[in-house]
Amino acid sequence: MIIRRIDIENFLSHERSSIEFKGTVNVIIGHNGAGKSSIIDAISFSLFRKSLRDAKKQEDLIKRGAGRATVTLYLETKGKIYVIKRNAPNQYTSEDTISELVNETRRTVARGATTVSQKIKELLNLDEEVLKSTIIVGQGKIESVFENLPDVTKKILKIDKIEKLRDSNGPIKEVMDKINNKIIELQSLEKYKNESENQKIQKEKELENIKRELEDLNIKEEEKKKRYEEIVKLNEEEEKKEKRYVELVSLLSKLKDDISKLREEIKDENKLIEEREKIEKDVLEKDKLIEEREKIIEAQNKIKLAQEKEKSLKTIKINLAELEEKLKRKRELEEDYKKYIEIKRELEELEEKEQKFNSLSDRLKSLKIKLSEIENKILNKKISINIEELDKELQKLNEDLNNKNQEREKLASQLGEIKGRIEELNKLLGNLNQVKGNVCPVCGRELSDDHKRKIQNEITEKLKELDELNKKLKLEINKINGLISELNQIINKKSKEKDIAIRNLADYNNLLTQQQELKKEIEEIENEIEQLSTYHEKYIKLKDEEKTLKPKYEEYLKYYDVTEEKIRELERQKVELENEIEEIMNKVREYYNTDLTQKIRDIEKRIQEIKGKENKLRELDTLLAKIETAKQKIKQNEEEIKKLTDELQLLNFDPNRFQQIKREKEVLEKILGEINSKKGELLGKKEVLENDIKRLEEQIKDYEEKLKNKQKLITAYDKLKKLREHLAEDKLQAYLMNTVKSLVEDSLNSILSRFELSFTRVEVDFNDKNGIYAYTTSGQRLPVNLLSGGERVSIALALRLAIAKSLMNEVGFLILDEPTVNLDEYRKKELIDIIRSTVEVVPQIIVVTHDEELLQAGDYIIRLEKRGDSSKVEVINND
Numbered sequence: 001m002i003i004r005r006i007d008i009e010n011f012l013s014h015e016r017s018s019i020e021f022k023g024t025v026n027v028i029i030g031h032n033g034a035g036k037s038s039i040i041d042a043i044s045f046s047l048f049r050k051s052l053r054d055a056k057k058q059e060d061l062i063k064r065g066a067g068r069a070t071v072t073l074y075l076e077t078k079g080k081i082y083v084i085k086r087n088a089p090n091q092y093t094s095e096d097t098i099s100e101l102v103n104e105t106r107r108t109v110a111r112g113a114t115t116v117s118q119k120i121k122e123l124l125n126l127d128e129e130v131l132k133s134t135i136i137v138g139q140g141k142i143e144s145v146f147e148n149l150p151d152v153t154k155k156i157l158k159i160d161k162i163e164k165l166r167d168s169n170g171p172i173k174e175v176m177d178k179i180n181n182k183i184i185e186l187q188s189l190e191k192y193k194n195e196s197e198n199q200k201i202q203k204e205k206e207l208e209n210i211k212r213e214l215e216d217l218n219i220k221e222e223e224k225k226k227r228y229e230e231i232v233k234l235n236e237e238e239e240k241k242e243k244r245y246v247e248l249v250s251l252l253s254k255l256k257d258d259i260s261k262l263r264e265e266i267k268d269e270n271k272l273i274e275e276r277e278k279i280e281k282d283v284l285e286k287d288k289l290i291e292e293r294e295k296i297i298e299a300q301n302k303i304k305l306a307q308e309k310e311k312s313l314k315t316i317k318i319n320l321a322e323l324e325e326k327l328k329r330k331r332e333l334e335e336d337y338k339k340y341i342e343i344k345r346e347l348e349e350l351e352e353k354e355q356k357f358n359s360l361s362d363r364l365k366s367l368k369i370k371l372s373e374i375e376n377k378i379l380n381k382k383i384s385i386n387i388e389e390l391d392k393e394l395q396k397l398n399e400d401l402n403n404k405n406q407e408r409e410k411l412a413s414q415l416g417e418i419k420g421r422i423e424e425l426n427k428l429l430g431n432l433n434q435v436k437g438n439v440c441p442v443c444g445r446e447l448s449d450d451h452k453r454k455i456q457n458e459i460t461e462k463l464k465e466l467d468e469l470n471k472k473l474k475l476e477i478n479k480i481n482g483l484i485s486e487l488n489q490i491i492n493k494k495s496k497e498k499d500i501a502i503r504n505l506a507d508y509n510n511l512l513t514q515q516q517e518l519k520k521e522i523e524e525i526e527n528e529i530e531q532l533s534t535y536h537e538k539y540i541k542l543k544d545e546e547k548t549l550k551p552k553y554e555e556y557l558k559y560y561d562v563t564e565e566k567i568r569e570l571e572r573q574k575v576e577l578e579n580e581i582e583e584i585m586n587k588v589r590e591y592y593n594t595d596l597t598q599k600i601r602d603i604e605k606r607i608q609e610i611k612g613k614e615n616k617l618r619e620l621d622t623l624l625a626k627i628e629t630a631k632q633k634i635k636q637n638e639e640e641i642k643k644l645t646d647e648l649q650l651l652n653f654d655p656n657r658f659q660q661i662k663r664e665k666e667v668l669e670k671i672l673g674e675i676n677s678k679k680g681e682l683l684g685k686k687e688v689l690e691n692d693i694k695r696l697e698e699q700i701k702d703y704e705e706k707l708k709n710k711q712k713l714i715t716a717y718d719k720l721k722k723l724r725e726h727l728a729e730d731k732l733q734a735y736l737m738n739t740v741k742s743l744v745e746d747s748l749n750s751i752l753s754r755f756e757l758s759f760t761r762v763e764v765d766f767n768d769k770n771g772i773y774a775y776t777t778s779g780q781r782l783p784v785n786l787l788s789g790g791e792r793v794s795i796a797l798a799l800r801l802a803i804a805k806s807l808m809n810e811v812g813f814l815i816l817d818e819p820t821v822n823l824d825e826y827r828k829k830e831l832i833d834i835i836r837s838t839v840e841v842v843p844q845i846i847v848v849t850h851d852e853e854l855l856q857a858g859d860y861i862i863r864l865e866k867r868g869d870s871s872k873v874e875v876i877n878n879d
């Protein structure tokens with residue numbers, strides 16, 4: 001397996017580097033800190049997600065300032081190229097891949113950090129521990145392979161893991177303990193199972209007893225039930241008989257009772273027949289009486305009719321006399337009636353004129369009242385009108401007001417002057433007090449104190465004077481103001497009086513006009529009234545006559561419909577009625593003067609008596625009919641009694657026997673009830689026991705199921721015990737070490753034979769801490785620490801390659817990081833030779849160094865430089 005190329009992105013000091021390993025010995029050279037070891041770390045990271053250096057966190061491997069590092073390693077093995085891509089930090093692990101490069105395209109084999117690591121182990125057979133202990137050699141650590149060789153080998157062979165496996169706290173012991181606990185658990189289960197089985201046997205015995213008891217009870221119950229069924233049947237039959245027996249007895253007694261009652265009913269039969277015959281004779285008279293009564297009633301009605309007609313006749317006669325009287329009066333009134341009509345007509349004709357006359361009279365009256373009112377008003381107004389006087393007064397008052405106003409203005413300007421003077425003097429006084437120099441502000445002369453005082457006194461004196469004047473003037477102005485306001489009030493009053501006088505004058509004139517108009521209208525109306533007065537007088541006269549004639553007119557109206565025809569009609573009716581009455585009276589003459597009502601009453605009394613007898617007759621008929629029915633019923637009952645007596649005899653019912661059966665039935669019911677409750681009790685117990693047994697069976701089955709595993713567990717426990725023994729140091733471990741020992745030893749000697757060394761053979765002893773011994777040609781056995789430095793380096797490299805070869809299918813590369821550290825010049829040269837010899841054992845060597853001398857060993861040089869913060873790669877082909 002050969003490393004073909006690595007692409008590094010933002011990993012440690014590399015921002016973006018792509019390095020191909022084209023030589024057999026590839027030397028990576030550069031100054032300290034140039035980024036050489038970073039490449040080896042990148043190879044380790046791509047293989048195992050771990051760097052060689054002590055990086056605590058993955059974030060430390062990411063180039064400062066970058067967020068993510070990616071390393072891509074190209075590995076060639078058996079003609080195939082695998083590309084491993086790894087990412088840091090952990091959040092990108094899902095993007096880790098291993099793919100196969102086929103014709104320039106990548107085919108992903110696995111994805112995700114863990115899966116990729118697993119694939120690397122499977123496909124490339126690369127183990128981190130093995131690689132780091134053998135073919136990846138850290139700075140100056142070539143010989144470290146000698147230190148604690150047994151421990152190193154154990155670690156490489158993962159024997160330490162076997163040790164952990166068989167540890168007393170290890171997983172095997174843990175599983176064994178668990179199994180043992182399970183076995184102990186199962187042992188107690190076995191105890192429970194036995195207990196359950198014993199319980200089950202006990203319960204089964206109890207169940208058996210109950211079943212037997214139940215069987216006995218069933219037999220007894222069967223017997224009793226059989227007898228009970230018979231008795232029930234008998235009882236049912238007897239019950240039916242008893243029912244019929246009771247029915248028959250009661251029927252018979254009822255029938256007998258009925259017969260004696262019926263006999264009682266028919267005992268008066270003969271007496272009733274006799275009575276009936278007697279009554280029947282009376283009843284036959286009734287029809288004749290009814291006929292008689294009808295005739296009387298008819299006669300009575302006719303008499304009534306004749307009487308009514310007579311009444312009508314009487315009324316007609318009275319009416320006739322009255323009408324004749326009225327007709328006579330009507331004729332007397334006729335003249336006045338006609339006269340009244342005529343007056344009425346004339347009045348109607350005059351009515352309009354009369355109304356006009358009246359309305360004009362009313363109007364005249366009201367106009368005259370109005371005229372007298374206006375004339376009164378005219379008289380009153382005339383007295384109060386005085387406008388000219390008022391005008392004169394007002395003129396005088398306005399002149400006075402003007403004079404007073406002028407006076408006040410004059411005083412006001414005098415007051416203003418005085419106020420100005422006072423202000424001036426006050427100012428002067430103030431200025432005088434504030435004077436700083438000695439020049440008088442008034443006269444401009446020198447201002448001595450006396451002069452100042454003098455001026456002050458003068459001003460003060462003047463101010464007093466002016467103040468007096470001011471007060472006086474104000475008083476005068478106030479006085480004039482009072483007078484002016486008085487004058488204004490009087491002028492106002494007089495102006496108002498004048499306004500009223502003007503209005504009065506207008507009213508007066510207006511009244512005069514009205515007076516004239518009224519007079520004119522009155523005159524016109526009076527003329528009109530004069531013209532209408534003749535009609536009015538006639539109207540009044542007619543009205544008087546109308547009043548006198550009105551009662552006669554009204555009386556005439558009462559007789560208005562009294563006519564000659566009406567009287568004749570009444571006379572005709574009178575004759576007709578007289579004839580009719582005559583005719584009726586002829587027909588009922590025989591009943592006349594007889595008390596028909598009394599006669600009818602007598603007949604009806606007799607009819608009533610007969611009706612009473614008729615009722616009695618009907619009653620007797622009903623009774624006789626009943627007697628007939630009773631006689632038939634007696635006959636029927638006697639037949640029925642005979643039939644029922646026969647049936648009773650046939651029934652053959654014995655009440656004593658029936659009581660016996662009943663008693664036996666009750667006793668049997670009681671016994672059966674007892675059996676049933678006992679059975680219920682036993683069945684309940686049986687069910688409980690059966691359920692218990694079923695539950696126990698299930699429990700036992702469950703225990704048995706669980707116990708099935710017991711033997712398996714014991715076997716497993718024994719096997720694990722044996723496995724643990726086999727894994728012990730003296731067995732499997734010793735075997736592995738011995739096998740590896742001979743493999744490594746053979747391989748080591750084969751590799752060493754390619755180096756020019758003077759040993760016949762080198763031996764490996766894993767039981768010894770410094771377990772490498774070399775045999776000289778003279779047969780001496782020398783421990784490795786006694787050999788020369790060059791010999792040790794050779795053996796160390798050969799041992800590394802030998803171990804690697806014995807554990808891996810194929811060893812393709814050897815990485816040496818700074819192998820010359822701590823070596824002197826001679827040794828360095830020796831190392832160059834050794835590296836050259838190693839080429840024969842391993843196809844690819846990668847040497848990381850700062851030592852220019854080592855360039856001699858390489859055939860492909862990769863030079864590194866740090867520019868700024870990043871490592872830069874330069875390739876030199878050494879050929």
Ligand SMILES: Nc1ncnc2c1ncn2[C@@H]1O[C@H](COP(=O)(O)OP(=O)(O)OP(=O)(O)O)[C@@H](O)[C@H]1O
Binds near residue numbers: 061
């Ligand atoms: N996360 C990081 N980001 C950027 N630079 C880093 C980071 N970690 C370490 N370095 C720097 O990377 C540089 C390269 O280190 P590296 O160990 O690869 O150098 P080297 O060439 O092997 O040097 P030496 O021979 O001294 O070991 C160093 O200068 C180091 O300080």
